[in-house]
Amino acid sequence: MFEDVTKPASRGFMRALSARTMIGLVLVALSVVGVLAVLHFGHQNxxxxxxxxxxxxxxxxxxxxxxxxxxxxxxxxxxxxxxxxxxxxxxxxxxxxxxxxxxxxxxxxAPDTDRATVIVSVEGSLPAAAVAGATVELWASPKATTGKKDVSPRVLVEDATVIRVTQDESMIAGLGKQEVELRVPRATVAAVLEAQGQDARLSLVPLYTGVN
Missing domain, CATH: 3.90.1210.10 (Antifreeze-like/N-acetylneuraminic acid synthase C-terminal domain)
Known part of the structure; x- marks a missing residue:
């Protein structure tokens, strides 16, 4: 009688195949779990x-x-x-x-304690570039008074930021006033309030314009 030597080899091959199959299944499962995790966290609200x-x-x-x-x-x-x-x-x-x-x-x-918000009244139409977010100069032209020679316009604020513009409903053909909210250096607030108290004519001059 001859001994069947193929059985041990066959059993070893099956064990090796079974181990490779299990490892493959584990890797596939881990891959699926990883993909699901990415999808879950990537689409999380x-x-x-x-x-x-x-x-x-x-x-x-x-x-x-x-x-x-x-x-x-x-x-x-x-x-x-x-x-x-x-x-x-x-x-x-x-x-x-x-x-x-x-x-x-x-x-x-962080809040900027070096700047403050003021509201000014500007007569007539604003320059097209004087919109919310624009950086502008604020000029004041004092009212001409009898016996006063120096009424030249002067710069009140060199770098104000326009926050918002409120147009007066009575604005027709450039007449009337518009209220403009500005963010200005705190050190210039007194000069702005003084100019308004003296009924000076205020104007905005944009520092930058769009590139054509």
Whole structure:
């Protein structure tokens, strides 16, 4: 009788095949779990802030100007301000943020105690470039008075930021006044208030214009 020497070899081959199969199945399972995890976290909703109205550079921002919305941002979710992360002392917009735009973290900064907000009345039409977010000079032309020779216009503020413009309903053909909210260096506030108290004619001169 001859001994069947193929049985041990066959059993060894089956054990090796079974081990490779198990390893392959484990790797496939791990791959599937990894893909599902990426899909889960990549499509996870988070609540971030968006602006309810336009915010301009230099404007103080508080919770009343924002609303929390649920969105899917994936890998860029850390770039936006999440619900509850607005500092209790508020913040300042470092650039213009459009109405409905999600608020990037880099678009907000700490409150600027060196600048203040003032509202001035400007007669006639504004330059086309004097829009929210623009940097302008604020000029004052004193009222001419009898016996006073020096009535030359002078610069009150060299670098004011336009926050918003409110047009008077009576503005017709460049007549009337427009109220302009400006962010100005705190050191210039007294001069601005003094000029308004003396009924000086105020004008805005944009420092930059768009590139054609």
């Amino acid at each position: 988070i609540r971030v802030y968006r602006a309810t109205a336009p915010l301009t550079a230099g404007e103080a921002v508080d919770a009343s100007m924002l609303e929390a919305v649920e969105v899917q941002l994936g890998q860029v979710s850390g770039s936006y301000l999440r619900e509850g992360e607005l500092p209790s002392e508020g913040a300042v917009a470092t650039r213009t943020i459009g109405a409905g735009e999600l608020v990037p973290r880099e678009a907000l900064g």
